[in-house]
Amino acid sequence: MTIRKALWLLGCMAMGLAMAQPKVVSGYENGKPGGTLTMALASAPQTMFYYGAIDSAIQTLANQMFDGLIEYNYKTYQIEPALAASWTITGESKVYTFKLRKGVKWSDGRDLTADDVVFTYTQIVANPEAKGGDAGNFAGVKIEKVDASTVRFTLPKPAPAFIHYMRLPIMPKHKLLPFSQEGGKKPGDINNAWPTTVDPNEVVGTGPFKLQSYTPGQKVTLVKNPNYWKRDADGTPLPYLDRLEFLIIPDSQARVAQFLAGNLGQLNITGSDFPSLKQREVQGAPIKVVQFRALFGSPPHLAFNYDDKNPELAALFRKTEFRRAIQSAVNRKRIIDDVYNGLAELPGNGVAPVSEWYYDTTKLLGTYDLAAANAALDKLGLKKGPDGIRLLPSGKPLEFTLTYGSNSSTFTAIATIIQNDLKAIGVKANLQGVLAANLLSTGRGKDWDAILLGFGDQPDPELRTPIWKPGGDLYYWHQSTQPITPGGQPQFSNFLPWEKEVYDLWEKAASTTNFTQRKALYDRWQAIFAREAMVIMIAKEFAVGAVSNRYGNYIYSLGVIPGYNPVPIMYQK
Amino acid sequence: MWSFVFRRFLVAIPTLLLISALIFGVIQLQPGGFLENMLDDPRVSRETVETIRKQYGLDQPAWVQYLNWLGKFAQGDFGYSFLNNRPVAGLIWERLGWTVFLALLTILATWAVAIPLGIYTALRRHGLGATVANFVGYFGLATPDFLVALLLIYAVLSSGGTNVGGLFSPQYIDAPWSWEKFKDMLAHLWIPLIVIGLDGTASIMRQMRANMLDVLTQDYIRTARSKGLAERVVLWKHAVRNAINPLISIAGLSLPNLISSTIIASIVLNLPTIGPFLYDSLLNKDQYVVMALLMFSAILLMIGNLLADLALAWADPRIRYE
Numbered sequence: 001m002t003i004r005k006a007l008w009l010l011g012c013m014a015m016g017l018a019m020a021q022p023k024v025v026s027g028y029e030n031g032k033p034g035g036t037l038t039m040a041l042a043s044a045p046q047t048m049f050y051y052g053a054i055d056s057a058i059q060t061l062a063n064q065m066f067d068g069l070i071e072y073n074y075k076t077y078q079i080e081p082a083l084a085a086s087w088t089i090t091g092e093s094k095v096y097t098f099k100l101r102k103g104v105k106w107s108d109g110r111d112l113t114a115d116d117v118v119f120t121y122t123q124i125v126a127n128p129e130a131k132g133g134d135a136g137n138f139a140g141v142k143i144e145k146v147d148a149s150t151v152r153f154t155l156p157k158p159a160p161a162f163i164h165y166m167r168l169p170i171m172p173k174h175k176l177l178p179f180s181q182e183g184g185k186k187p188g189d190i191n192n193a194w195p196t197t198v199d200p201n202e203v204v205g206t207g208p209f210k211l212q213s214y215t216p217g218q219k220v221t222l223v224k225n226p227n228y229w230k231r232d233a234d235g236t237p238l239p240y241l242d243r244l245e246f247l248i249i250p251d252s253q254a255r256v257a258q259f260l261a262g263n264l265g266q267l268n269i270t271g272s273d274f275p276s277l278k279q280r281e282v283q284g285a286p287i288k289v290v291q292f293r294a295l296f297g298s299p300p301h302l303a304f305n306y307d308d309k310n311p312e313l314a315a316l317f318r319k320t321e322f323r324r325a326i327q328s329a330v331n332r333k334r335i336i337d338d339v340y341n342g343l344a345e346l347p348g349n350g351v352a353p354v355s356e357w358y359y360d361t362t363k364l365l366g367t368y369d370l371a372a373a374n375a376a377l378d379k380l381g382l383k384k385g386p387d388g389i390r391l392l393p394s395g396k397p398l399e400f401t402l403t404y405g406s407n408s409s410t411f412t413a414i415a416t417i418i419q420n421d422l423k424a425i426g427v428k429a430n431l432q433g434v435l436a437a438n439l440l441s442t443g444r445g446k447d448w449d450a451i452l453l454g455f456g457d458q459p460d461p462e463l464r465t466p467i468w469k470p471g472g473d474l475y476y477w478h479q480s481t482q483p484i485t486p487g488g489q490p491q492f493s494n495f496l497p498w499e500k501e502v503y504d505l506w507e508k509a510a511s512t513t514n515f516t517q518r519k520a521l522y523d524r525w526q527a528i529f530a531r532e533a534m535v536i537m538i539a540k541e542f543a544v545g546a547v548s549n550r551y552g553n554y555i556y557s558l559g560v561i562p563g564y565n566p567v568p569i570m571y572q573k
Numbered sequence: 574m575w576s577f578v579f580r581r582f583l584v585a586i587p588t589l590l591l592i593s594a595l596i597f598g599v600i601q602l603q604p605g606g607f608l609e610n611m612l613d614d615p616r617v618s619r620e621t622v623e624t625i626r627k628q629y630g631l632d633q634p635a636w637v638q639y640l641n642w643l644g645k646f647a648q649g650d651f652g653y654s655f656l657n658n659r660p661v662a663g664l665i666w667e668r669l670g671w672t673v674f675l676a677l678l679t680i681l682a683t684w685a686v687a688i689p690l691g692i693y694t695a696l697r698r699h700g701l702g703a704t705v706a707n708f709v710g711y712f713g714l715a716t717p718d719f720l721v722a723l724l725l726i727y728a729v730l731s732s733g734g735t736n737v738g739g740l741f742s743p744q745y746i747d748a749p750w751s752w753e754k755f756k757d758m759l760a761h762l763w764i765p766l767i768v769i770g771l772d773g774t775a776s777i778m779r780q781m782r783a784n785m786l787d788v789l790t791q792d793y794i795r796t797a798r799s800k801g802l803a804e805r806v807v808l809w810k811h812a813v814r815n816a817i818n819p820l821i822s823i824a825g826l827s828l829p830n831l832i833s834s835t836i837i838a839s840i841v842l843n844l845p846t847i848g849p850f851l852y853d854s855l856l857n858k859d860q861y862v863v864m865a866l867l868m869f870s871a872i873l874l875m876i877g878n879l880l881a882d883l884a885l886a887w888a889d890p891r892i893r894y895e
Contacts, residue, residue, distance in 0.1 A: 038743050043853060046657045053658065128621050129628065131658075135621065188628045195659045216667040217845040218739070219746040247743055249843045250853070254738050257726050258843075261735040263743050437856065486620065 020103030021085055026233040027075075028553050031571025033236065036243040037265045037551065040255045044217050044248050048203050049176075049194035050169050051124045051132040057248075058132075063565045064222055064244060065205035066169030069098050069117065071563040074555050077295050077355070077459050079163060082563070083112065083170055083206060083229075093158040093513040098166070100149040105227040106172050107210040108201070114145040119173035121153075123180040129187040137165055158511045160518060161462035167563025172204045208239040208568040220246040230568055240571035259546060260285070266547045266554065266570075271340035272409055277546050286549040291343055292556045293354040294543040296564075298454030299347045300414060302330065302536040305449055306478040306496075312392050313400060313449060316380075318496065323533040324366065325376035329421040331368045336539050339413045343544055347537035349529040350468045351522070352457040359523040364530035365537070373425045382426075390426040399428040400449035403442055406433025414538060415452055443476040451477075452538075461522050462510060468529070469506040470499040477535060498532050549573075578879065585875050592871045593646070593864075597639045600860045607655045607858040629655065642861070646868065652861030656854065661865045665847065671740065672846040675765060675835065680827060682766050683773040688820075690774075691781025692813060695789065706778070713775035718838040722768045726842075729764070736761045738843040768838045773827070777820065784816035791815075818889055825881025829873040 041060060046053040050062035069084035081087075084098040104112040124130050126138040140156040155162060177183040179193040194203055200211040206229070209222035222244040230238040247264065249255045252273070259267040260280065269277065269289075278289045304317035304326075316322050336344045346365060351358045382390040382398055390398040404415035412433070419429045429450065434442055443451050455467050455474070466473040471481040471490025480494040495503065502525055509521040528534075547554040550573055555566035608622045608631065626632050630641070642652060651661040690710075694703040713721075726737045735742065740761050745754045788794065789812055797807045836848035847866065854862040 044850075053656065055656075129624050131625065188625070191658050196657065197659070197663065213747050215747045215845075216664075217850065219743065221747060245743060247739070247746075247843075249738065250849055251840050251843065253723065254726075254841060254843045257730060257737040260730055261737045263735055263737070435856070 020229075021101045022103075022229050022231045022237075023081065023101070024231050024233060024235075025238065025569055028232070028569050029571075030232055030234050030236065031240040031552055031569070033240050033242070033571075035241050035572025036245060037241050037567070037570060037572070038245040038247060038263060039266050040249045040258065040264055041220065041246045042248075042250055042252075042255075045196060045214070045220065047191075047193075047195055048198050048211060048214070049191075051130045051171070052191045052193060054132050059562070061211075061220060061222070061246065062169050062205075063207070063562060064209040064567060065203065065207040065211060065225075066171070067206045068167035068169055068563050069100075070163065070166045071565070072167070072459065072561075074564075074566050077564075079459075082167075083117075084166070087163075089163070089513075091154075093160055093162075094155045096153040096155070096162065096166075097146065098151045098153075100151070101229060102149065104206055104229045106174075106204045106206055107225045107227055108172075108204045109227065110172070110174060110204075112170070112206055113148050114151045115148075116173045117151045117170055118143055118145050119176070119180070119182070120168075120171045123182055124171060124176070124190055125168055127181070127187050127190055130190050134165065134168065137162075158513060159462070160510070160513050161460040164458070164460050164463055169562060170206065175202055175204050208565070209244050212243075218248055220248070222246075228568070232569070239568035241567070244567065259287075259548075262548065264548075265551055266545065268543070268545050268556070270410070271343040271541060271544065274341050274343055274544055281546075287546055288549060288554070289544065289546045290554065290556065292543045292545075293345065294457075294541065295352045295354050295459060296457055296561050297352075297541055297543060298456045299352075299540045300411065300452055300454040300538045301347075302326070302418065302538065303443070303451050303453060303477040304535075305446075305451075307446070307480045308400075308449055309446065310449075312394055312396070316392070316398075317449075319380065320498075320532045321376060321380055323536065325373045325380070325425075326422070326427070327366050327533050327536045328369050328373035328376065329425050329427075330418060330536060330538065331421055332365070332539055333368065335414055335417055339410055339417070340539060340541055343542040344539040345542070347540040348457075349526045349534075349537055350457075350464065351461055351526060353540060355457065355459065357461050357519060357522055359526040361526055361530035364527065370421065370424050377425060377427070384426045388426055389428050397428060398426070399430065401432045402429040402450045402452065403432045403434060403439070403448050404452040405436030405439050408436045410541075411436065411452055418452075440474075440476075444474075444479075446479070457540075461525075465506065465510070468502075468525070470495060470503045498528055502528055502534075578883075581879050581882075588875070589868075589871060590643075593643055593868060594639070596864050596867045596871075597635075597642065600858075600864060601635055603858060607860065629653070642864065646865070651865040654854075654859055654862050656857050656859040656862070661862050664850070664862065665865065665869075668845060668847050668850050671844070672835075672848075675769070675844065675846060676830065678762075679766055679770045679773070680824075683770045683777060684824075686770075687774045687777035688781050688817070691778045692785055692808075692816075694778070695782045695785030696808075698786075710775040710778050713771035714779075716771075718768055718772065719841045721771060722764070722838055722841040725764050725767065736764070738841075740765070740844060765838065765842055765844055768842060769835055777823070780820060780823070781816065784819055785812065788812045788816045814888075818885065821884045821888060822878075822881040824884070825877035825879075826874070828877030828880075829870045 041057045043057050045057040045061060046055040047058055050058055050066060067083050069082060070079050071082040072078065073080050081101070083101055083104060085101040087096060087098045089096055100112060100114060100117070106112060121138065121143045125133050126135050126141070127133050128135040142154040144152050146152050176193055179185055179190050181187055196214055196216065200213055203211040205225070208225055208228045208230070210225045212221045212223045214220050224239055224242050228238060232238060247258065249258060255264070255267060256269070256273055256277070258264045274289065277287070281287050281289050304323060306314060306318050308314035308317055332346060336342060345353055346362055348358050349361045377390060381393065385391045385397060392398055402415055402419060405411040415431055419431055422429045439451065439453050442448055443453055455464070458464055461468070467475065469475065470478065471483065475481060478499070481490050481499065483490055490503070492500070505521050505525045509518050512518045512521065543556045545556045552571050552573055553569045608626055630638065645652065654661050654664055657664055690706050694706050697703045729737050740758055741754065742757050745757045748754055794807060794812055797811050835844065835846055836852050838844070839846045839848040840852065851863065851866045
């Protein structure tokens with residue numbers, strides 16, 4: 001080989017490197033390539049198309065096969081570049097412009113372009129008939145291609161948290177066009193893309209792994225995507241693992257058994273499985289049980305129906321003094337110790353304690369004090385009757401149903417503890433169990449008094465607007481504040497004074513872009529939430545995972561949260 | 574004979590119609606529904622749900638939906654799974670193989686164990702072997718499937734085994750068939766066979782025993798013995814053949830068990846059968862899947878009954894349909 005030829009080759013290689021723009025993940029052990037990791041899915045996937053169903057199995061799988069424009073840092077949950085290498089936010093936080101990472105290829109070798117991004121958001125995400133889409137948050141948003149590697153989103157009004165929606169997985173236009181409106185189909189036909197019988201080669205993504213095979217009801221196998229765009233600190237391409245296998249195991253006991261037998265490499269568990277696994281770790285089993293303070297996850301709360309059918313109860317439930325009195329009877333410490341085996345912390349009010357948005361509401365949560373609760377109820381004029389049950393002004397006993405998710409051991413245990421403590425202060429709660437899947441529809445109905453429910457926390461409070469902003473779609477405990485027609489104005493005349501204040505804070509926060517100012521507004525809201533005991537937050541559970549000692553770089557896998565995927569840095573020792 | 578079969582088919586039609594109406598009615602009575610559950614996700618708005626409701630024709634009156642479903646069912650179209658965006662037939666078909674395999678194997682194993690044991694315990698009523706067999710039988714009847722499954726899993730785990738669920742080790746699930754894969758399956762298969770089969774074995778054994786005891790006191794047995802027939806002939810040709818008759822009708826009834834009996838055991842043992850699929854569809858209110866599976870269950874019951882009757886006629890010369 002002549003020197004000139006060698007130089008020319010070197011030049012070409014340098015050009016190639018300059019064109020590709022891999023993301024370097026640093027701060028972790030350098031692993032070695034190869035190996036297989038087996039994990040569990042709690043149910044069979046309903047489709048191989050992320051947006052075709054609301055299904056935790058495909059969400060978990062899609063996390064490994066697809067990427068969004070942005071993603072979260074493993075440690076801080078801060079937003080980081082993913083498929084978009086950089087972006088600018090202009091026009092008072094209304095114009096978002098994303099520059100795509102150079103050299104990203106789909107797993108079939110085609111280049112990722114702005115067309116794919118525009119297609120994903122216009123044809124799928126904003127399509128109201130895509131079952132797993134997110135049309136509501138993209139109403140009125142203009143999505144356009146600026147050039148082959150630039151995409152621009154123009155919002156009708158400022159939305160500082162909009163950037164978080166950019167973690168939704170980007171789909172390949174060249175494979176999905178035939179199912180879209182652009183390809184001449186009906187809007188609902190997008191749901192038919194990639195059914196579970198699809199040829200695995202059709203399922204093309206940019207993620208660390210790609211689909212290899214699906215054995216119905218039993219197993220999904222993914223293999224390494226050689227075109228993946230991440231590197232470790234040494235420049236070794238990620239992911240380290242060659243194969244990712246998911247066994248479909250619906251029963252949680254069976255999952256633990258399979259993990260203990262060594263057939264699963266990693267498992268997300270709950271506080272109730274913790275003691276037996278931890279004990280085995282201590283006894284020398286080759287496993288490690290790890291706990292993390294969680295940002296995501298749904299802390300349970302106790303809500304009272306401000307619009308109860310029984311007007312006497314409704315009037316009582318609207319009184320802050322009543323809800324605070326009940327709060328004093330909620331034994332959070334016992335719940336954390338007994339129900340969660342100590343793997344939980346005091347809750348935030350609408351914001352996880354580990355979040356950067358958290359305002360310390362510990363003092364406002366009150367302490368467990370039955371004497372104080374009794375005194376507060378006395379002060380409300382609720383005298384005890386002959387059988388120890390307090391009487392309402394009308395002379396009827398203070399009695400209501402407490403609805404909870406009967407197929408969750410956590411919720412059942414919490415409901416029983418609360419019922420017991422309420423009895424001690426002369427309040428009779430009758431437990432009513434419903435399937436956890438039906439809890440929210442029960443809450444959104446009118447036929448309930450008190451309910452135990454959980455809502456997921458998010459990295460930015462604005463993403464939870466429908467829940468915490470009075471009059472919102474999921475502000476179910478005070479439904480008379482909700483608009484009469486969908487999308488209309490809330491019924492302000494039914495607002496309680498502090499609800500109006502909260503409403504104004506949220507309105508203001510939604511159009512403020514400065515972090516410090518927004519934080520101050522949400523701090524104020526959290527304080528009001530806690531002070532008024534809008535709903536009574538119970539506890540925030542830790543994330544607990546178990547992993548075999550064969551694997552390194554283990555970080556708790558959140559599973560269904562798009563934009564957070566620590567599996568690529570895991571390696572087999 | 575054939576006219577009997579034909580008449581049975583005619584009678585089956587109104588029965589199945591009634592069952593189909595019942596199934597449809599019960600499903601409609603369920604609170605909520607598949608689409609209501611979608612609202613749990615904050616991304617889904619009420620308008621989206623209404624659009625999808627129209628898309629699936631769920632906005633039509635119940636009787637229109639019923640007739641549509643029935644008409645299609647009769648033509649072999651079992652409807653559409655909301656959950657999977659796929660026709661129901663393919664989904665059931667995917668899971669049918671292992672279900673039938675496991676069920677047939679269990680029935681076979683059950684009978685092969687239970688009938689000899691039943692005869693044995695009837696002949697040696699007070700022996701040690703019979704007492705042990707009876708005890709195991711009572712135990713099998715009294716313990717629920719899932720408990721036996723958990724006990725076996727615990728036993729395997731504490732002896733250091735890895736075959737604690739499913740039919741294969743993970744690496745063999747999607748591997749092509751080989752001698753190794755077959756051996757791996759045998760190492761897994763005994764647990765589901767015991768768990769699913771224990772119940773049936775115990776009850777069939779006890780019935781066989783009771784029948785035998787009944788038959789052994791009959792006059793014709795005494796007659797046979799007094800004729801000087803060998804005890805072997807008396808037992809096998811006269812006693813057992815008559816004692817087994819009532820069990821044939823039980824065999825027919827075990828056909829619908831293909832679908833429903835293994836639900837809990839399949840969930841705990843993670844077996845790829847129809848059971849967990851039915852359970853999941855029930856929880857998610859995936860109505861066409863549930864209705865199709867329940868209809869199949871009813872049809873299998875009828876077929877099983879018919880087969881049992883035919884088998885009885887064949888086995889018992891006293892029964893004739895002409």
